[in-house]
Amino acid sequence: MRRRSLLALAATLPLPALAQPVRPWPERQLRLVVPFPPGGAIDAMARILAGPMGEALGQSVVVENRAGAGGTTGTGAAAQATDGHTLLMVSIAHAVNPALYPRLPYAEADFVPVGPVAVVPNILVVPAARPWRSVAELVAEARRRPGTLTYASAGSGTSIHLAGALFGDLAGLGLEHVPYRGSAPAVTDLVAGRVDMMFDSVTSAGPHVASGRLASLAVTTSQRIAAMPDLPSMAEAGVSGFAVDPWFAMLAPRALPAGARAPLSALLSRLLADPAVAERLARIGAEPMTGDAASLAALLAEETARWGAFVRRAGIQPE
Template sequence: MDRRSLLLGLCAVPLCTPALVGTARAQSWPARPVRIIVPFPPGGAIDAMTRLLAPSLSEALGQPFVVENRAGAGGTIGTEAAARSDDQATLLMVSMAHAVNPALYPRLPYGPADLAAVAPVAVVPNILVVPGASPIQDVRGLVAAAKQDPGQITYASAGNGTSIHLAAALFCALAKVEMTHVPYRGSSPAIADLLASRVDCMFDSITSAAPHIAEGRLRALAATTTRRAQAYPDLPTVAEAGLADYAVDPWFAMLAPRNLPEAARGRLGEAVRAAIQQPAIREKFAIIGAEPMEGDGASLQALIEAETAKWGKVAKEAGIQAD
């Protein structure tokens, strides 16, 4: 073959197309150990889910995945750390608080453009509960009691702006009732006062409420979620119990800094979706009340945008501010 023919032949071969480069980079990611920042303390549902997922992601993607808790300021400290990371080996696990925080913290040190949606992970329902000895038997009874004595019915929360607080604020708005908010620093002290009947009700996470419901110390009135909680198939949703437009689905999801290439995010998303389909992981999720979600990065991004708008409106109308 002469030189001219050889050159023509080489020109005809697409040696390094953008698509091939992207695929190669995706297949080589991650090139080193990956940390998953959980912007809340150890021990909660988000921490437990992340630690359940990490070994499966390590096996699927060939590098260690290590969980790092960076709590504070409603999750914004850990989120900022992930958003500012430039090492392509940092991920972020978020809760519904991620969509609420823009309304609570007007000057966040990061914005929507700093993080990319990877995959939804799970919903952990909140359950409307009252003390076992309470005369309130159902949602209609709670609404009637609140209307009879405006402001006298109290509800506990794990703090201002938490999903527990927002679930109650939305309930009050839709039922057109006034109840008094009693914020605590975490769910445990709130539950303690609820069990002692020092407060009247709480929209608590299923994770912490379930043991007390099983013992009869708390009475479950309804699930806050769009669909009935898998752990309580006979328990109506708040919407089924009378507030037709009510829905609070406390969700959890995986995000990545924007500098992680799209192809790598896609590969990671596939690994997350495969992990939450594993029977062993689903069984362990069920223990903490976590219900795996379906979807991809695009559907997660749409969820985040819708939830940010929804909870921004609720927070503004209820005058909710960060602690």
């Protein structure tokens, strides 16, 4: 297979994007940091992208998991990279963490945006043994028994937690948050009926819905999703103003050569438009996003402001 560099790819870009790095890039293997443990959606996305990205760049892309403190440990490690050959996968948690952790081991200025990657929708699910089959029925039950219904999450500050907290806030419900260390143990207790509800990813909860062990009531995203087209959005189901789009994106430390930034962003967009890559993402419930470095910068600013205000108002604290 012919090996190509980003400089070759840059030949197809408009002239303003053709600023050349001092030396050809990449010169060696790249490291793609995932600030969460192996096995989750963000890790799967990184591994789906690493192969074709490496082929296009002519250098291998190795995924490195650096988990801890809600993603801040690995993000801090990536921020310190000065080799110009480090990339970073982030999730919506990247926009939430500045409000959760007062002393982060990095600043947003330590990174440059590469581009958005995908959204993995969360769905509201309840144990099949519970009688609720709509959001309205669940809300009515929560209002009949204020402060007694519980919602599970994969940990404080995750999109799963934020969705539950936002649901309670917008619907005026007194729900009790039950945090777990990861989605898997939370789903186990949900299926067993030890908790009442959960906003979980379609990847994780979907098989349990298909098997009949969980019932799905709505999707958290602003629009319905292809994987479950009959499932209403939370807004459609009566919770006005509700929208949680659990997005994932790629950043790079500022040490990334300036001339490599636009070509790398263009490469990511091209890979996400590739039917083979999109099909692999669909298998994990991910829907590719469109956009570039500028649109990602705008998304980060908007989401950081939105979730920061909500976290502070709701008094959400890290575990």
